[in-house]
Amino acid sequence: MTVMPADLSGIDVRAEIERLRKERNAVILAHYYQRPELQDLADFVGDSLELSRKAAETDADVIAFCGVKFMADTAKILSPNKIVVLPDINAGCSLEDSCPPEKFKAFREAHPDHIALTYINCSTEVKALSDIIVTSSSAETILQQIPADQKIIFGPDRHLGGYLSRKFNREMLLWPGVCIVHEAFSETELLKLKAQHPGAPIAAHPECPPHIVDHADYVGSTSGILQYAATIPQDTLIVATEPHIIHQMQLSIPNKTFIGAPGADGNCNCNICPYMALNTLEKLYVALRDLTPRVEIEEPLRLAAKKSLDRMLEMASGTIGKGDLGSR
Ligand code: 13P
Ligand code: SF4
16 A cells, blocks of 8 residues: 555654664665665665675564565565565566566476576566576676576566676577667757767666667776776766666765766656656555555465575675676
8 A cells, every 4th residue: 555645744754763663673775766765774785686685694573675566575585584665566577567477477487498597577487497597787697607508598688688698699589578778869859969968978777778788988887887887098988878867976075076877868767767756755654654565476486486586696706796797
């Protein structure tokens, strides 16, 4: 149930979140695509790999996950004895939606000699049907550990899969899913922006289609892009990923200018993730107060999904979660 902000008039939501965070022994985890006010009060802000690691190692009793459902599900899979709440339970993901478990199962059965290397942006059921999970910051390290003659299915993001396939000259069967947010960047508008800022490099998330990635000076995960922004000598960077990450860049690198890559209408606001945006300060307060909406997963399904996630955590143990995809 979603409580509207109007019901909360007279309540100091920030003060209440602080009180409840202590009272509940809660940790607040946030993804870089969350609204700035949620990033600012989180105990930890990170990419998908870093957030999974935090969820697995926390000693809090409650994890309040400011992100999307597959991220909160991952936290519950890795920390089953914690209460995991997601401020808005409808915060889904177009990649997860593109890959119904029964269709994925049939696809796997049609290719029995392939292993399934699967992007973390998928349902718990699809994780349970997969061999190894990857995030954008761990995909390269993990792919390099798979023998060259091993056939691979990669899903659900065909752009990340295609990018890896081109970079490593490795054939993979790609599931046809896309992120609606990264799909919406416009090559024409990006080139116009680049012409206005010829000295500014372009950093892109690998969920972007090839016509965007091909213009990028750096391709990597959200944390990788942040690290790149801090290390480049230029004072301006064009950022082709969800624009809320720019908040974190402005906090950590205040002397540089960050420009969101545009969509077809010439501005970057069409690239705000509509799912991530469902979480608000008010909904976080209600989630901590009522300990709902709560993520629950049946134990057999959780154990099946945990195997592929554990493989990711083992195989990515050498990565620091800082976007090891690196430059093209
Ligand atoms: P990373 O933060 O792991 O780069 O992934 C971004 C993402 O897919 C969130 O939707
Ligand atoms: Fe899913 Fe794309 Fe939103 Fe990430 S940005 S949660 S991949 S829809």
